[in-house]
Amino acid sequence: MSAPKVLVVLTSHDKLGDTGKPTGWYLSEFAHPYDVLNSASVSLTVASPRGGLSPVDPSSIDAAKDDSISTNFINSPSTKPLFEQTLPLSDFVGNPSAIAPFAAIFFPGGHGPMFDLATDPQSQQLIREFWDAGKVVAAVCHGPAALVNVKLADGSHLLKGRKVTGFTNEEEDMVQLSKFMPFMLEDKLKEAVGPEGAFxxxxxxxxxxxxxxxxxxxxxxxxxxxxxxxxxxxxxxxSS
Structure with a gap:
């Protein structure tokens, strides 16, 4: 049996609201899952809305300066192409044969997904296609922003009645970025899961x-x- 494959979707967005400050995906939120999966011989392919270079949040590089897993990931010639040469989402959307090899789709966080993946129609369709095919959908921190607007074929929300988590309002307030966000992720996730679900x-x-x-x-x-x-x-x- 061939090793399982995971499609990772990174943001293409590199500016934090109207602040002019750089943002993107958060280093440790990709590096650490990559380390777990790669060590188990799982193959990862990386896509983004626009393809090409996906921006890493510079602050996440600074935050990880004492984190060997993250520093090795960002500096290694073997891993740099993963985020410097991402494939466009259009390569996968509406293409069953393209997503067939993958067992899961994974969205790392960083503030970038709040600005593009949350509303990107191709990302939403791809999540729906993975879900309808019985595959795993995963996200961390602000990555669940990609899930907040996803509707299934019957019009119901992907997250309705589900249990989820994500970056909390308290945490957003603590990093003093709430006022720059297009929405508060905790609030949107609570709205999506509804009274039958739980954040x-x-x-x-x-x-x-x-x-x-x-x-x-x-x-x-x-x-x-x-x-x-x-x-x-x-x-x-x-693996199960």
Missing amino acids: EKAPSAWGEKVVVDAEGRLITGQNPASATGVGKAILKAI
Whole structure:
């Protein structure tokens, strides 16, 4: 049996609202799941809305300066092409044969997804196609922004009645970026799951929290501390 494959979707957005400050995807939230999956011989392919270079948030590089997994990932010639030469989402959307090899789709966080993946129609369609095909859908921190507007073929919300997590309002306030966000992720996730579902979070801000629902097919993590756990949950789901 061939090794399982995971499609990773990164943001193409590089500006934090109207601040002019750079943003993108958050280094440790890709590097740590990559380390878990790659160590288990899982093959990862990376896409983004526009393809090509996907911007990493410079602040996440600074935050990871003492994190060997992240620094090795961002500097290694073997991993740089993953985010410097991403494939466009259009290569996969509406193409069953293109997504057939993949067992899961995964959205790392960073603030970038709040501005493009949350409303990107190709991303939404691709998530729906993965879900309809019985595959795993996973996201961490702000990555679940990609899920907040996804509707299934019958018009129902992907997340309705589900248990999820993501970057909390408290955490957004603590990094003083709430006023620059197009929406608050916790609020949108609560709206999407509805009264039948639940938004879960760690007992305190920045604690690790991974939520697995839908018989292992929906995996979400709260924050950077949850990235390794999300990688392990993906590995478990696609290996069973």
